[in-house]
Amino acid sequence: MRGVNCLFGLMTIPVIFAFYWWGTGGLFKFDELPAVVYFLLLIAWVVTLPVVVGINILIRWDMFRKAHYPIRFNRRHRKVYAWSQDMGVVTMNWSDIQFYSSQATKSQDRRGMSREEIRGYVRDRNGNMIYHLVFFKYEGLKGMKGVLEIWELVRRYMEEPDGHIQAYQVDQRLLDLDGKRESFIHSLIQATQVLADSRAFQLIFAPMVMWAGTGRIIAKWTCRVPRWPEWVEEKCRVAPDDPYVRNRHTERPLSAKEVLWPLCCFLLGWVEVLAILYFCFRGYL
Numbered sequence: 336m337r338g339v340n341c342l343f344g345l346m347t348i349p350v351i352f353a354f355y356w357w358g359t360g361g362l363f364k365f366d367e368l369p370a371v372v373y374f375l376l377l378i379a380w381v382v383t384l385p386v387v388v389g390i391n392i393l394i395r396w397d398m399f400r401k402a403h404y405p406i407r408f409n410r411r412h413r414k415v416y417a418w419s420q421d422m423g424v425v426t427m428n429w430s431d432i433q434f435y436s437s438q439a440t441k442s443q444d445r446r447g448m449s450r451e452e453i454r455g456y457v458r459d460r461n462g463n464m465i466y467h468l469v470f471f472k473y474e475g476l477k478g479m480k481g482v483l484e485i486w487e488l489v490r491r492y493m494e495e496p497d498g499h500i501q502a503y504q505v506d507q508r509l510l511d512l513d514g515k516r517e518s519f520i521h522s523l524i525q526a527t528q529v530l531a532d533s534r535a536f537q538l539i540f541a542p543m544v545m546w547a548g549t550g551r552i553i554a555k556w557t558c559r560v561p562r563w564p565e566w567v568e569e570k571c572r573v574a575p576d577d578p579y580v581r582n583r584h585t586e587r588p589l590s591a592k593e594v595l596w597p598l599c600c601f602l603l604g605w606v607e608v609l610a611i612l613y614f615c616f617r618g619y620l
Contacts, residue, residue, distance in 0.1 A: 336474060336529060337397050338522075338550030344393030345553070351387060354379075397554040401561045402516050406470065407571050408493055416567050417468055424564060425466055429493050431457050434470070434486070438479060451479045453486045474529040503579040511583040516560055520589070522551045523597040537600050544597070545604025 404418040408429070415427045432455040453471040458464050471489070473481035488505060492498040511521060526547035527537050537544060563571075573580055 336547070338526070338552070338554040339397075339547050340393040340550075341397035341554045342546060342550030344390045347386075347390050351383065351390065354383065397550070398557040400558050402555055402558040403512055403561065405512070405561060405563075407563070407567065408489055409571055410493055410499060412570065413493070414570070416563070416571070417466075417470075418561050419466070419468060422466075424567060425468075427457050427466060433457070436479065436482075437469075451482045453482055499579050503581055509581060509583065509586050511586070513582065514560065514562065516558075517551075517555050519552060520594055520598065522555060523548045523601050524593065526551050527597040527600055534596070537596075538603070541600045541604035542608050543604070544600040545608060548597075548601045548604075 400420070401418065404420065406418070407416040409416065413429045415429055415432065417425050417427070419425050434453055434455045437452045437454050438450060451473050452469050454468065455470050456464050456467040471482050471485045473479075473485060477484075488502060492502040495501065510525075511518065517525070523544075527544050529547065
């Protein structure tokens with residue numbers, strides 16, 4: 336859902352700026368005003384300060400961070416290398432990680448705080464928690480079923496004798512993210528799929544696709560691309576003759592349908608939003 340929060344924050348900034356200019360700068364045009372006006376202005380400043388803090392949180396939630404937080408599962412050495420938001424790159428033994436599912440409560444669901452995740456933690460010999468990370472997350476109509484499918488794929492890869500073959504044969508497009516930012520069209524594809532698995536819903540809620548897509552593009556291009564340290568690259572180096580390699584170089588190109596559909600929903604969303612704004616404010620134009 337990267338980008339939804341920051342776009343809301345960015346759109347609120349001009350409103351807050353206009354309020355402060357009108358409420359503060361505009362008052363200096365008058366020579367004398369009753370003391371109660373200045374008192375009310377002070378109250379307005381105090382009341383709006385939490386709003387400014389909230390806007391900053393919304394922007395920082397999505398922007399000026401890492402573009403994504405990748406995880407590498409090393410089948411040969413039974414290691415997991417993960418980018419953590421607050422600890423940088425961490426290394427864990429696969430067998431030491433205790434995985435569990437995490438879902439939102441009904442109250443959180445009603446407030447739009449849905450959450451379907453597989454989390455994991457590692458404890459030391461004394462039982463103290465060393466690492467606690469979100470490993471797998473899914474956004475879409477499948478809910479927990481979707482995140483469990485991802486978990487099962489990785490579990491088989493790490494534990495089954497032919498897990499590398501099963502992972503190679505999965506009919507699922509890979510994201511082109513290794514060492515680079517998400518492209519414009521991939522941002523639109525992700526924004527479209529995150530909001531709904533059904534194409535009918537994607538078309539009906541085209542303005543939401545526009546909102547999520549625009550915010551995602553802005554957020555991604557303000558973030559830094561994570562770079563694995565050289566020692567991780569060395570540990571995870573793939574043999575050149577490995578027959579089960581899947582990456583962006585072996586992936587088939589995007590088809591016209593895969594490109595045009597999210598682009599159509601995105602542009603349709605912009606047309607609908609601009610039309611609504613025109614009819615709402617045409618009297619002021």
